[in-house]
Amino acid sequence: MMNVLSTLITPEKGGKQPVYIQIANQLMALIREGTLQSGYRLLSTRQLAAILKVHRRTVVQAYDELLAQGWLESQTGNGTFVARNLPDLRPLPLPVAEKPERDPLKKAGFRFDQPAHLDRPVLKAAFRLHLDDGFPDPRLAPREDLSRAYRSQLLHGSPYVRLGYGETSGSNWLRQELSAHLNETRGLKTSPANILIVRGMIMGMYLAVTSLVKPGDCVVTDTPGWFGATMNFIQAGARPCHVPVDEFGMDVDALEELCSKQPVKMVYVTSHHQYPTTVALRPDRRIKLLQLAEKYGFVIFEDDYDYDFHYLSKPLLPLFGADQAGMVLYCGSFTKTISPAFRIGYLVGPEDVIAHLASLRRIIDRQGDVMLENAIAELFQTGVIQRHLRKSVRVYKQRRDFFCDLLQSELSGSVRFEVPDGGMAVWAQFDPAIDIPALAEQAAKKDLYISNGKAAGYPPQFRNYIRLGFASSDQHELEECVQILKQLL
Structure with a gap:
């Protein structure tokens, strides 16, 4: 065994990890694998030190570490033994001639479901040029102001209060500032108690769906729509139902017909700029949607992902402001306002629902980034x-106009579109003869990102539609993007 140990325990002197820790870990592995059985008497510290050519004190430290962890036990005057209370382990042949069949760092030894609805690629900023899904330009963000505000929150005031636990519902300061902002710009009548700070719209939706939707419930989205909402519904065990979209937004007559046939629990709607088509929900349909919610008792989840970016006239006010029955949950985020990297959003609703969702939020995320939340509050x-x-708004309107002019002059034979009233992307229909996935692959080789259409989950009749985001690129970049598409087409 002395000869065997000299080959199995091979500490690396001068490595980053202390030698005694290396010895302890390797002895632990031998015990775990069954090579050293429970009750086995180990060599004395002097003997093992001589074999490994290390100082005896190093082996003493290794033994002490394993004694403290319960892998070894010591008997005064009799030596050190592998703990007898360990279960019997089947020894592995020495030396191990074959590699293990499974790498536990790559493949779990237990079974788990991998639902198809979660198999969706994650968008990442990996290309020099991008006609993305409609993202903001971080170069415009008030980064220096935010940096100063964050530093101020970090350094000033009581560290115990500033750096300790806060409210589950989010920074009270930010909720106060946000309530005033929403009331002034969107015609709402909220108080801080109506607002839950979340880490973006996705978290707000997850909390609402997890709390309010039960397995088997019918939930409604429009089509084409945002697959992220459908993912949340499927994850909750609900039955996604779909109603069509036309040039005036969600078809509420189709929704009414659906409600007359079966109970509906929730309706997800992007009322201001429908995703992905960018059309606004017409006022008469807004009124009817609220009436249907009150009549049939379903929750309206209003995703207002880019309310602040409207270019023609005063934007339509959110459904939440006209809701007299408490049927609407209103959600937005700072993703489009500042940058996707800053994970702060807000969920607005009746006080009792917000308090309930805050208690649910506590079990998945005790609180958000209080420093960042207070820094944003200061900027408000x-x-x-x-x-x-x-x-x-001024910059993005200029980019929208420039980009749409480019599309019309350079790609009119291949792309059809309507100039959007707001938002950060154009809903573009490519010629049916164009293979969108192949085009996206060719564009990627030229360091240009466009959607391949697959991840969006649009129904077949929209297979040649994609969103072309213009806000995150300046005019020079937009011109380069269009020229690349022109060459490829």
């Missing part, structure tokens, strides 16, 4: 966010 208080929004 000082008017930085408001000025940033006014500037961004």
Whole structure:
């Protein structure tokens, strides 16, 4: 055994990990594999030190570590033994001639489901040029102001309060500032108690669906729509149902017909700029949707992902502001306002629902980033966010006009579209003869990202439609993007 140990325990002197820890870990592995059985008497510290050519004190430290962890036990005057209370382990042949059949770092030894609805690629910023899904330009973000505000929150005030646990519902300061902002810009009548701070719209939707939707419930989205909502519904065990979209938004007559045939629990709607088509829900349909919710008792989940970016006239106010029956949950985020990297969103609803969702949020995320939330609150208080929004609207409108002119002049034979009233992307229909996935692959080779259409989950009749985001690129970049598409087409 002395000869065997000299080959199985091979500490690396001068490595990053202390030698005694290496010896302890390797002895532990031998015990775990069954090579050293429970009750086995180990060599004395002097003997093992001589074999390994290390200082005796190093082996003493290794033994002490394993004694403290319960792998070894010591008997005064009799030596050190592998703990007798360990279960019997089947020894592996020495030396191990074959590699193990399974790498536990790559493949679990237990079974788990991998639902198809979760198999969806994650968008990442990996290309120099991008006509993305409609993202903001982080270069416009008030980064210096945010940096100063964050530093101020980090360094000033009581560290115990500033750096300790906060409210599950989010920073009270941010909820106060956000309530005032929403009331002023969207015609709402909220208080901080109506607002739950979340890490983006996705989290707000997950909380609402997990809490309010039960397995088997019918939930409604429009089609084409946002597959992220459908993923949440499927994950909750609900039955996704779909109603069509036309040039005036969700077809509420089709929704009414569906409600007359079966109970509906929730309706997901992007009322301001429908995703992905960018059309707005017409006022008469808004009124009828609220009436249907009150009549049939379903929840309206209103995703207002880019309310602040409207270019023609004053934007239509959210459904939440006209809701007299408490049927609407209103959700937005700072993803489009500042940058996707800043994970702060807000869920607005009746006080009792917000309190309930805050208690649910506690078991998956005790609280958000209090430092960042307070920094954002400071930027609201000082008017930085408001000025940033006014500037961004001007810039994005210029980019929309420039991009649409380019599409019309350079790609009119291959792409059809309507100039969007707002938002950050154009809903583009490519010629049916064009293979969108192949086009996306060819564009990627030229360092240009466009959607391949697969991840969006649109129904077959929309297979040649994709969103072309213009907001995240300046005019020079947009021109380069269109020229690449022109060459490929």
